[in-house]
Amino acid sequence: xxxxxxxxxxxxxxxxxxxxxxxxxxxxxxxxxxxxxxxxxxxxxxxxxxxxxxxxxxxxxxxxxxxxxxxxxxxxxxxxxxxxxxxxxxxxxxxxxxxxxxxxxxxxxxxxxxxxxxxxxxxxxxxxxxxxxxxxxxxxxxxxxxxxxxxxxxxxxxxxxxxxxxxxxxxxxxxxxxxxxxxxxxxxxxxxxxxxxxxxxxxxxxxxxxxxxxxxxxxxxxxxxxxxxxxxxxxxxxxxxxxxxxxxxxxxxxxxxxxxxxxxxxxxxxxxxxxxxxxxxxxxxxxxxxxxxxxxxxxxxxxxx
Amino acid sequence: xxxxxxxxxxxxxxxxxxxxxxxxxxxxxxxxxxxxxxxxxxxxxxxxxxxxxxxxxxxxxxxxxxxxxxxxxxxxxxxxxxxxxxxxxxxxxxxxxxxxxxxxxxxxxxxxxxxxxxxxxxxxxxxxxxxxxxxxxxxxxxxxxxxxxxxxxxxxxxxxxxxxxxxxxxxxxxxxxxxxxxxxxxxxxxxxxxxxxxxxxxxxxxxxxxxxxxxxxxxxxxxxxxxxxxxxxxxxxxxxxxxxxxxxxxxxxxxxxxxxxxxxx
Numbered sequence: 001x002x003x004x005x006x007x008x009x010x011x012x013x014x015x016x017x018x019x020x021x022x023x024x025x026x027x028x029x030x031x032x033x034x035x036x037x038x039x040x041x042x043x044x045x046x047x048x049x050x051x052x053x054x055x056x057x058x059x060x061x062x063x064x065x066x067x068x069x070x071x072x073x074x075x076x077x078x079x080x081x082x083x084x085x086x087x088x089x090x091x092x093x094x095x096x097x098x099x100x101x102x103x104x105x106x107x108x109x110x111x112x113x114x115x116x117x118x119x120x121x122x123x124x125x126x127x128x129x130x131x132x133x134x135x136x137x138x139x140x141x142x143x144x145x146x147x148x149x150x151x152x153x154x155x156x157x158x159x160x161x162x163x164x165x166x167x168x169x170x171x172x173x174x175x176x177x178x179x180x181x182x183x184x185x186x187x188x189x190x191x192x193x194x195x196x197x198x199x200x201x202x203x204x205x206x207x208x209x210x211x212x213x214x215x216x217x218x219x220x221x222x223x224x225x226x227x228x229x230x231x232x233x234x235x236x237x238x239x240x241x242x243x244x245x246x247x248x249x250x251x252x253x254x255x256x257x258x259x260x261x262x263x264x265x266x267x268x269x270x271x272x273x274x275x276x277x278x279x280x281x282x283x284x285x286x287x288x289x290x291x292x293x294x295x296x297x298x299x300x301x302x303x304x305x
Numbered sequence: 306x307x308x309x310x311x312x313x314x315x316x317x318x319x320x321x322x323x324x325x326x327x328x329x330x331x332x333x334x335x336x337x338x339x340x341x342x343x344x345x346x347x348x349x350x351x352x353x354x355x356x357x358x359x360x361x362x363x364x365x366x367x368x369x370x371x372x373x374x375x376x377x378x379x380x381x382x383x384x385x386x387x388x389x390x391x392x393x394x395x396x397x398x399x400x401x402x403x404x405x406x407x408x409x410x411x412x413x414x415x416x417x418x419x420x421x422x423x424x425x426x427x428x429x430x431x432x433x434x435x436x437x438x439x440x441x442x443x444x445x446x447x448x449x450x451x452x453x454x455x456x457x458x459x460x461x462x463x464x465x466x467x468x469x470x471x472x473x474x475x476x477x478x479x480x481x482x483x484x485x486x487x488x489x490x491x492x493x494x495x496x497x498x499x500x501x502x503x504x505x506x507x508x509x510x511x512x513x514x515x516x517x518x519x520x521x522x523x524x525x526x527x528x529x530x531x532x533x534x535x536x537x538x539x540x541x542x543x544x545x546x547x548x549x550x551x552x553x554x555x556x557x558x559x560x561x562x563x564x565x566x567x568x569x570x
Contacts, residue, residue: 057413058567081416091407091570095317107309108415147411 006069008033008155008186013063014053024049024210026063029188033154036177036187038197038218041207047190048088050207051159054188055085067155081109084148088159088190090140094133098126098143105147117150123172137164149176156180156187162196174199194291198222226262226286229269233257234277242276262286307417307425314429318395322433325391329384329437330444336378337448340371340456360512371449371456372535376465380531385505388437388473392480393498395433399426400484400563401494410570419564423485427556430477438470461535468534468541471549475525476501478555485559486566525551 009031017023024046031037039047052058053065056076065072067079092101102117111117121128124142132140141164148156158177162170177200181187191197197204198218205215216224233239233256242258243249256279263269273281339348352359362382400423403409412422442463449457480497487493504524511521521527528548533541 052569055410055414057410057570059565076413077416077418080414083414085410085414087407087410087414087570089407089410089570091410093408093411094406096313100313104309104313105411105415108307108412108417110416 007031008035008068009037009054009188010066011050011054011063014050014060014065015062016049016053016058016060021209024053024207027207027210027212028063029205029212029215031155031186031188033186034181034184035203036181036189036201037215038201038204039188039190039207040192040194040197040204042192045207046210047207048159049210051088051157051188051190054157055083056080082154084151084153084156086144086148086156086158086161088163090137090144090164092132092140092143092147095131097129097131098135098146099128101132101143102128102146102150106150109151111151114150116152117146120146120149120176123176124169138166138169141165142169145173145176149180152183154185156185158187158189160191161189162191162193170196221291225291226264227266228284228286229260229263230282230284231258231260231273231278232280234279238277306428307421310412310422311425311428314399314426315432318398318429318433321391321394321398322436325387326437326440329387329441332383332387333375333379333441333445334448336375337371337445337452339378340374340453357513361509362512371453372458372461372465373532375445375449375457375462376531376535380465380469382505382509384441384469385472385526385529388434389476389498389501389505391433391437392430392473392477392501395430396477396480396484396497397494399430400481401490404493404568404570405490407570409568413568413570420560423560423563424556427477427481427560430481431474434470434473434477438466438473442466464535464537465531468529468531468545468548471545471552472526472529474552475548475555476552478552478559482555482559482562485563488566 007030009029011027011029014027015023015025017025022044027046027050029037029039029050039050041047049058053060054067054072056072056079059073068082070078072079093104096104098121102121106114106117120126124145126139126142126146130139132143135143141162145161148158156177161177162173165173174196177187177189187200189197189200198221201218203215203217204221206213231242233242236254236256239256239258260269403412413419445462445466446457446459449462476497479501483495483497483500484493487496504526507520507524508526510517511519525548528544530538530541530544534545
């Protein structure tokens, strides 16, 4: 690795405007050596566009995009020599077998030692003799994972990496990411699955409509993430009493349940519910969409960068 | 050249190349076999009956030697159109298909520059055309030697085929530049071959009558004069060289644009 004090991945003020609000706008990210940054956002938020800039597939309109001190567009071969990439859209050459595809990728890298490749093939139970076009989505994803990790790269860009993998393979993949982090690889993991990012990353950047809403540690995200509750009252009348107490109009229809989102103080909720006739209460973790909504309603953690 | 990629792409291009080669060789065998004074007379009768049609396909003059006969009936249309089909298929397979399917992202994720990547792909296309011209030349020489010993000078045929190869190189350059430079996949696939087809059609129209003969001078195909090259005519040689160099320049231009363009894959 070229310079251990500088960030391995450095994006500053990246802008690419595709018109009609599409693209990325003034995106800034940094990932240090041995660090994993989750890149979370809904579909179309700008995750893949940012990844394409890091891969040198597209030129920034404004800003700089560097990996290990090299400009990602102008110095592509130097960047790619230290980079492992797992594309979001799996497009391995379908007419090839897994073995011939991986051999081609290794050959193009000038990689002679195939021991890591074979280790990964064993770990993921990949059938090297099978034609990629005849594989399931999960198995095609395994081929892409082996291709991304087999050269022991210093930097890994992973776009929706567990897409199509079964739960066992997802576990293996997360173990592999932890191994690579321990080895010192810098990882940018793009996803819209909160749990995946939560397991794999130290920090997380939220992107929405092409702009980074905030970057914070996973601990901060966990503390921000409230719970949702579904309260079933004993009658519609009791529910109406709750609604009126909370400044809402009386409940319409015969529904007896209310949805409470982003509840932080559970004790206060329990105390309040004790004065009502409650039939049942169920809880769930706040969804990513709800957390996003919360973020855009003004809640910002102390550690925002 | 990226050798592992070149080998892989060459394998994927061999089938279409083999098909076109077989068709071309079959036609060459038939045309050489038709070189017969009596059949020549009946062809002359047909040509007299439909002079415009024969002229449109570059068959205006039967010629007196075997070389002239072969050039007239084979190199006027068949050895222009069939290799153009091959070039279009290969350019699509080597560039457009990778972009369309997204597999280019795996190739671009390797530590090789885009120019090197594309020149390696172009190398596979040119290699296939070299194979085609070599097999064609060897077959024509063999067939002529067996059927009409001493009628065909090897050096003349080689010169004719070298000029034809320059034309193929030009077609390849046009298709390659389109495939590399145009952002829309369908435009990238069809623009080059459409332009070359237009050149061929205009050339065919120019043969129909005197009023349209000026059309023959406005397309790059005007530089293609295989018999002139065989007879050592300087302007024909210069035309063939210009076609070859233009083709290579278009390869370089297409590759240079590809190296700088955005690829949303």
